[in-house]
Every structure is written in C-alpha cells, then in structure tokens.
Amino acid sequence: MTLRSATSAPRSNGNTLAESLTELWRYRELLLILVQRDLKARYKNSALGFIWSLVNPLVQVLTITFAIEFMLGSDSKNYSAYVLCAMLPWLFFSTGIMDASPSLLFYYNLIRRTYFPRELVPLSFVCANLIHFLLSTSVFLVYLLVLPLVGHLQGHPPDFPILPTAFLLPIPILGLVLLVTGISLFVSVWTLHFEDMRYIADSLLKVMYWLVPVMYFPEMIKEKIPGPKGDLIYNLYMLNPLSGLLTAFRKLTLQPEIMPGSRVPTQPMGATEWGFLAIALLTSTLIVLLGLRYFNTQKWKLAERA
C-alpha cells in the first residue's frame, strides 16, 4: 500500500520552499494537463488559432512603424523588427500576468473540493504563455533569417539584421520566466481575495507598457536630457528588471539601429547592458523567491475564502 502521510504540525501555515518544490514535481502530470487544457482552449475555436495570435502583434507593430516612419520620418531600417523584438516578450509578460491573475478563481471549484499543490494553477497559465511566446519568437527569428535571403535572390547584397548573440537569448528568457512567475504568484492570490485586482493589474500594465523599452529606444532619454541628470534617470529606468530584460532581447538579437528622429545609432550589448541584465536576473530571482514564499503562507487559506 502506498502511504502518503499528511501530518500537519499545530499552527503550521504551510510547507517549506523545498517541500513545496518536491510536491510540485510529484504533481508534474497535473501541470501538463492544465497547460494542455489552456493551449487547447486558446487555439480550439479557429483552425488558424496560433497564426492569429501571431498576426495580432504583427499588425500592431506594422501600424506603429507606419505611423512613426511616415510622421516623424526616420532613417531606421529595421524599426519594426526592433519593436517586435521587445513586443513579443512584453506580450508574454502582460498576458502571462493577466491570465494568471484570475486563475485561482477559474479553478476555484477544484480548489474547494480536492487537494493538489495550488501553485500549479497560476504556473500552468505562465507555462502556456511561455510556450506561446517561444513559438512566436521562433517564427520571428526565422523571419529575420529568411528575409535577407529573399532580398539576396532579388540581387541585393545579403544584410542580416540578426546577430549571432541571438543564441544567448535563453538568458533573458530565463529572467523573464522568473519575473512573470513571481508576479503571477502574488497577483493570483490578491485577485482571489479582491476581484478588483484584475482591473488594477490591467491599468498598471498599461502604464508599465510605456515605462519599458517596447515602442522607443531608452537611449533617447540620455539624448533628451544630457548630462549627469539624464544618466541618473537612464540608470534608474534600466534598474527596472523588465527594462533590462527587454533591452537584452533587442541588443542580443539585432544590429544597432539608427533611432527615429535622430542620427545616433543605439549602443550595442556592452558591459553596461550586461550589468543591467545581471541585475535584472538577480531581481527576478528575488521576486520569484518572494512570490513562492508569499504563496506558501497563503495557499492553505485559499479554500477558506468565505
């Protein structure tokens, strides 16, 4: 007979971090099923399911590029690639958090009636979004490789915008996964207690969208505000882990770019940028550890929501 003891010490609020990770590993099949279910629900209702979720950011990026290049006038060759390169990880960040936020409510019926590690619920939505993000990023990278070849066939010299350092992308991807997971663990619990949290998160993400380098180049800050004051603001801006990660995504993938409305090219991935990436990785690790700890203190109270 398989024995599974559920001894609980008096007044124990939950398990240690190591115990909860072991428990997660034991329930890995359940994670697989939850992820499968989410992906299926997302792509079920249309034959072009995955294609549509690629087309949406693409249309958004093309519209923006069109607007900027025609209205501001620009010498950038690959502005849309630059925007898309940060847009895809941004969408993983924002959609991941927005999906995870009501996730405990979504599975509340199960939480009230059966035991399983509750972390799996927000994690499954993060994983489903990660798979989606990896797929769209792969399509994007293939596009960057194929497009110059098409130009080459038409007689132009091949000019690859993609850098070999794109092989280092798993580093910022890891950071982003940690960051999204950590925030999701907090937000999912808060949304269960206060359903308004979902709308608050949505608003905060809309603000955050403009506080990180998706639509513009952070070097513009230094250009607009010269001197030590600009440097300070730039440094503070880059200490946001999401800024550090999105910048790494761009600079590892793409050649330096002439910024719109200026003749100055962006900086390549240098020592400073690696420094900011390292800080972002550390901050993200800290956030995920805090998130797991917070979830552990809360998880036994989830089913007691009156």
Next chain:
Amino acid sequence: MAEAPIIEAHDLHKQFKLSLYQGSLKAMVLSGMRRKTRVVEALRGLDLAVRPGEAVALVGRNGSGKSTFLSLVGRIYLPTCGTLEVRGRVAPLLELGAGFHPDLTGRENIMLNGVILGLTRAQVSEREDSIVEFAELRDFVDAPLRTYSSGMQARLGFSVAIHTDSEILLVDEALAVGDESFQEKCFDRIEQLKREWRTILFVSHEMTDVTRVGTRAVWMEQGRIRMDGDPAEVVDRYLADAHHSP
C-alpha cells in the same frame, strides 16, 4: 483490529475566520478598512481513529463539524491545532459533483480529476471507458460539464472516485446518487470497496444509509464526538435526541 489506524485525529481544532468583505475592495473601503472578521469554531477537539476497511458514517446536525472534518482529511484545509494523520490516498466527494470544472468536457474533467487523485495520464486513459460506462454517460462525454444535470455530475463524480486507487473514499451528503437503479449500483460498488478493505468516511442525513453502509457511526455535536459505536444504536439515540430537542 491490530492494524494501525489509517486516519488518526488527536484533539483536532478548526477555526474559520469569516471575512465580511466577500471579495470586494469596495466593501472593504466602505467599512473603513477595519478588519471585520467573525471566528467560527467548526471543530473543538476531535479525537477519532479509523482503521482500514471501516465504513464510518458521520451523523449530526448542520454545523456540527462533519463536513469540516471530511475536508481536513481531504487536505482542503489545514487544522488550526491538534494533529491529523492520514496514511493513504484520499478520493474526496465533497458536496455535489466532486471537483469538476464547468467549462471542460466530461472527458477533460475525468482526466483532470483522475490525475489530481493520483493516477497517471496513461492510467486515466485506460480506465476512461469503464468510468464513462459506469456513469452511463457515453453520449455526453464530449459535452461541457455545465450542460450536465446535477444527477449526471454526481454520477460522474462517483464513478471517477471509485475508479482511482485511493485507500480512502470521502463522501459528503450523497452516498448513492442518481435514480433508484443507479443508487443500487452505487451501493453494490460500495460493498465491493468494503470487501477490498478500503476505508469509507461519509456524512449522511439518511439514517437508512447509515445503517445499511456504515460499519460504525459517529455522532458529532458542536465540533466534538457525542457518541461513537454501532450504527443502529447511534441512529436510535440520535433520532431520539432530535425528537426531544427541536
């Protein structure tokens, strides 16, 4: 009866802090951010040992702590204090319809529940036919659960629970579900589980079920045990008491 108890509770207490905000920020702000909570003591020092193969019926009035105890055994809550040891896997049927998701199909819910209850995906696939067959839901298995009647949901819940390898079956309220012929099927299966030396812990207000299925009955009152023993005797005393104090 030399075997170690499969469920062992010592001085088990469970308190609930009921928040009066009900998940709304507005209500919280309007109440001036004061923490308005009410403490409910559902269990106040319960001692109970259940041995493998026993079918224990919990009887008692509403609010006596029966369902709370079942939920604690099913690891839905953590005890406030005291100890509870459960030495086996648990298949809980708490309230109607087990832990189903209304938007998922019958088949998806079978997979989800089977895996939650400790089966592998391969094992669930293997048993799926038999689960659907027992629940008599062949034509509905690909429809979302919200289209099922409550009887159909209850049948599916019961069927999934008895097809797992859990050593302990927890049943709250509906021991035998569905129409009369289905209920007989449930009772047959429960007898079979008892012969397989599985442990059943159930809450019932049907005294005929208590005496028919239970090998032992526990009468609970205000979070404690009032009487523990032979089902027929416990039911007699319980009913007599219920008539005297309305």
